[in-house]
Amino acid sequence: MYDDDDLSVLDAELDLESPLDKMGDVSEAEVPKPNPDAMLALLDAPDNQQRMIAARAFCELEDERAIPYLITLLKDVCPLIRVSAAYALGRNPSPEAVEPLIIQLNQDWNGYVRKGIVWALGNCRDRRSLEPLILSLKTDISAVRLWAASALAQMSEVSYDAIISAIPPLIEALRQDPIAAVRSNCAWSIGQLCRELPSNVVYATAIDALIEAFAEDEEMGVREDAKLSMLKVGDPRGLQVIEQIEQEGLV
Structure with missing residues (x-):
């Protein structure tokens, strides 16, 4: 564009x-x-x-x-x-x-x-x-x-509908954007938005994306930002994955 x-x-x-x-x-x-x-x-x-x-x-x-x-x-x-x-x-x-x-x-x-x-x-x-x-x-x-x-x-701070609409493109960019700093900001924003969501399908998909970034992104900074987002959200599944991956020394 x-x-x-x-x-x-x-x-x-x-x-x-x-x-x-x-x-x-x-x-x-x-x-x-x-x-x-x-x-x-x-x-x-x-x-x-x-x-x-x-x-x-x-x-x-x-x-x-x-x-x-x-x-x-x-x-x-x-x-x-x-x-x-x-x-x-x-x-x-x-x-x-x-x-x-x-x-x-x-x-x-x-x-x-x-x-x-x-x-x-x-x-x-x-x-x-x-x-x-x-x-x-x-x-x-x-x-x-x-x-x-x-x-x-x-x-x-806008609405539930706005949060639900913002998360999918952020997940897409977290997975696909070629610039690490952009992916890091996506991880941070996903974490901010997840804190305002109930435990539903969109929330679970967002946590999956953060887990994936923490486990697989090639840049350490992105992995750290994904980890921090999950820690701030306090999702039990995300915290368990963080502990497991760190214990196994995979990141």
Whole structure:
């Protein structure tokens, strides 16, 4: 669907980092937060640099007054402004932003922007985000797939139906994605979603996939993430398999 070359301007290591790791709260003791009124005034400034500074400020600030401006900036001609607006909408999630985010995800040529959008869609915790995130996990470049896998974990706060729908594509990616970091994030998300499920067929299938990844994945990091997910879920069968495999020294 997309060409991996559209991320050629990004640092290779940054491509594979999770947005959940990069978007933590900024300590007030480290950096004073910008003045929200001043930043609001710059969101529609004619100068690109001012708009970008303002959009980045709302990656830290939570102010619903900024949301309409940030939605508009998703269509800015400058990709740095678009990605800043996406991150800011992830920090200021709103039902009104979901459709504009989905539209931009479907048409933006820049992988960096799409990464920010999938993170924002996850934070919106909206049922409408489910299908676009699944499509990104299946078809986008590796860096975006990585973040889509993490974002799908947010379906745990949406609905039972959303959880049930998110698990099969995560299992598929856990088994088949060629990038180990993507598989690791799938294992983590499956664990998050399983914690909200009763013991049913979908739950059992998800645990089977985690057991399979723990026992068979070629990458140690993926095996460890699958193990940690099972430990957090506390599934008796998964815990028994972990103990058995470790005793036999098979991993």
